[in-house]
Amino acid sequence: SQQGEEDPQALSIQEGENATMNCSYKTSINNLQWYRQNSGRGLVHLILIRSNEREKHSGRLRVTLDTSKKSSSLLITASRAADTASYFCATDARNNNDMRFGAGTRLTVKP
Amino acid sequence: EADIYQTPRYLVIGTGKKITLECSQTMGHDKMYWYQQDPGMELHLIHYSYGVNSTEKGDLSSESTVSRIRTEHFPLTLESARPSHTSQYLCASKELGGRGNTIYFGEGSWLTVV
Numbered sequence: 001s002q003q004g005e006e007d008p009q010a011l012s013i014q015e016g017e018n019a020t021m022n023c024s025y026k027t028s029i030n031n032l033q034w035y036r037q038n039s040g041r042g043l044v045h046l047i048l049i050r051s052n053e054r055e056k057h058s059g060r061l062r063v064t065l066d067t068s069k070k071s072s073s074l075l076i077t078a079s080r081a082a083d084t085a086s087y088f089c090a091t092d093a094r095n096n097n098d099m100r101f102g103a104g105t106r107l108t109v110k111p
Numbered sequence: 112e113a114d115i116y117q118t119p120r121y122l123v124i125g126t127g128k129k130i131t132l133e134c135s136q137t138m139g140h141d142k143m144y145w146y147q148q149d150p151g152m153e154l155h156l157i158h159y160s161y162g163v164n165s166t167e168k169g170d171l172s173s174e175s176t177v178s179r180i181r182t183e184h185f186p187l188t189l190e191s192a193r194p195s196h197t198s199q200y201l202c203a204s205k206e207l208g209g210r211g212n213t214i215y216f217g218e219g220s221w222l223t224v225v
Contacts, residue, residue: 035216043154043216098156098159099205101153
């Protein structure tokens with residue numbers, strides 16, 4: 001079974017608004033990563049947060065991690081139409097070295 | 112920029128045909144993966160490898176097979192394709208061991224079996 005589960009499944013916002021996506025997971029992890037996938041393409045790494053970190057920033061991206069709740073959130077500020085894509089969280093579990101992905105959040109940013 | 116390549120990008124084949132999806136990476140990564148993803152759906156891990164001569168089955172049962180004769184290549188083969196195999200297949204790689212290693216993806220291979 002997959003490790004991460006994103007919420008919501010789909011999100012539609014206007015350009016300039018902020019988009020927040022959540023991810024929940026089940027087992028202890030070394031780190032959690034967020035990836036982006038444009039339609040019909042491969043996934044591209046966005047940001048990684050380690051299990052001992054609580055928040056991380058990269059440009060317009062802000063990621064939080066709450067290991068007690070086994071959850072993470074990805075915030076995209078001042079969204080642009082080009083941010084339209086699917087966003088996946090992936091966990092690197094402590095008991096193995098395999099990456100597990102959730103079902104993704106499909107973000108649509110309307111111009 | 113990821114140096115991992117998949118061919119073909121798009122393939123339409125008839126039922127019963129044998130096909131091999133190629134995947135190669137030039138980053139020297141030991142770990143390689145194959146994921147299957149239907150449009151708009153989650154990724155399912157179907158095969159992975161820790162290095163040369165290592166192959167493991169993933170979470171999702173698959174009728175495909177893989178081989179890892181060289182570090183750079185991780186081809187996936189379907190001996191007899193069926194319409195249920197229609198999907199996107201994503202190859203990926205990362206460094207073995209360590210913590211927080213990014214996984215790099217190819218652009219994917221879209222397979223349609225008619």
